Amino acid sequence: MIEQPPRVIEELVEAASGDSDAAEKLADIANADPGRLTPHLDRLLDLDVLWPPTLYRAADTDLVRRVVVRVDGGETPGDLNHLLLVLAHSGHPLAEAAMRRWEAQPPAGAAELHVGPLAYAPEGGWTVSPDGSRRQLCGDTAYEWLMRDAPQRIDAPACPWCASPLWIAADVDTAEAAAGAALAHTGWSGRLVIETCHFCACYTTLYSQVTPEGGSTWWTGNTRPSYLGDDGEPEQPPTPLPIIGPARQSPFQASAWNSGGSTLGGRPEWIQDAEHPGCPGCGQVMDYVGLLGGRDLDEFGEGAYYLHLHRPCAFAAVNYQQS
Ligand SMILES: [Zn+2]
Numbered sequence: 001m002i003e004q005p006p007r008v009i010e011e012l013v014e015a016a017s018g019d020s021d022a023a024e025k026l027a028d029i030a031n032a033d034p035g036r037l038t039p040h041l042d043r044l045l046d047l048d049v050l051w052p053p054t055l056y057r058a059a060d061t062d063l064v065r066r067v068v069v070r071v072d073g074g075e076t077p078g079d080l081n082h083l084l085l086v087l088a089h090s091g092h093p094l095a096e097a098a099m100r101r102w103e104a105q106p107p108a109g110a111a112e113l114h115v116g117p118l119a120y121a122p123e124g125g126w127t128v129s130p131d132g133s134r135r136q137l138c139g140d141t142a143y144e145w146l147m148r149d150a151p152q153r154i155d156a157p158a159c160p161w162c163a164s165p166l167w168i169a170a171d172v173d174t175a176e177a178a179a180g181a182a183l184a185h186t187g188w189s190g191r192l193v194i195e196t197c198h199f200c201a202c203y204t205t206l207y208s209q210v211t212p213e214g215g216s217t218w219w220t221g222n223t224r225p226s227y228l229g230d231d232g233e234p235e236q237p238p239t240p241l242p243i244i245g246p247a248r249q250s251p252f253q254a255s256a257w258n259s260g261g262s263t264l265g266g267r268p269e270w271i272q273d274a275e276h277p278g279c280p281g282c283g284q285v286m287d288y289v290g291l292l293g294g295r296d297l298d299e300f301g302e303g304a305y306y307l308h309l310h311r312p313c314a315f316a317a318v319n320y321q322q323s
């Protein structure tokens with residue numbers, strides 16, 4: 001990406017409230033190097049540019065305090081959803097403290113929300129555990145996931161629901177330094193193979209039980225959605241096998257839309273709301289592993305597969321979103 005001089009950023013900031021292209025260019029900067037926007041966030045907030053909230057990833061203490069004061073003041077209850085997203089993406093300790101406080105004392109506008117203030121945290125890649133401690137769900141290091149053509153597997157087990165051969169969505173080993181860095185936040189050590197059904201994962205979160213030797217077994221507790229028919233023909237899964245490519249400049253450059261957006265580690269780009277699954281073993285939110293873009297798996301592919309892991313329980317999960 002070409003480095004934008006500060007004057008160009010200033011022009012984009014001034015244009016962003018009425019020009020979605022300008023906001024998108026700022027979002028690209030926030031993805032590549034969030035800190036470059038930090039000096040401009042006061043002005044963006046003055047201009048009421050709250051979307052996309054990822055612009056505020058590198059918000060400093062003063063900026064976060066301004067947002068908290070604005071929520072506490074209650075003058076713009078209709079903006080509460082966007083303001084909570086801004087705070088979630090900032091991940092700032094002041095934002096966390098305010099969100100915890102609002103959980104017990106809801107601010108103006110909270111009655112219109114579908115979830116409590118703390119439930120916004122996963123949008124920013126973190127959560128509060130049952131013991132009250134904060135937990136990062138995503139890694140700080142990310143790598144391009146490149147597709148290498150592989151022959152059709154002949155020994156693949158069949159999906160118990162649709163009979164399609166199961167698909168190897170990931171095969172990485174922390175013995176490789178890049179995989180070790182991308183999975184560091186999960187605590188995983190060893191080979192991680194995530195085998196799932198590329199077809200049924202589009203309809204519900206599919207879990208598998210994994211071992212550090214590279215074992216991956218369909219979880220018998222997976223619950224088939226009633227709307228998933230059983231009259232379809234088995235489909236061959238995508239053949240490309242993701243291999244680890246160069247490191248990304250930042251953890252925020254996965255793309256669920258663009259070809260070349262598949263990424264191991266870092267943060268997901270969600271198409272819908274953040275959807276970090278709960279672990280079937282313990283009920284806690286699972287750690288995020290990586291994203292495979294439909295575009296990278298198939299010329300006509302769409303949507304994105306999201307991979308997750310909970311190391312203490314040795315469960316992996318795959319879910320899918322599309323527009
Ligand atoms: Zn299936």
Ligand SMILES: [Zn+2]
Pocket residue numbers: 279280281282283284310312313314315
């Ligand atoms: Zn668990």
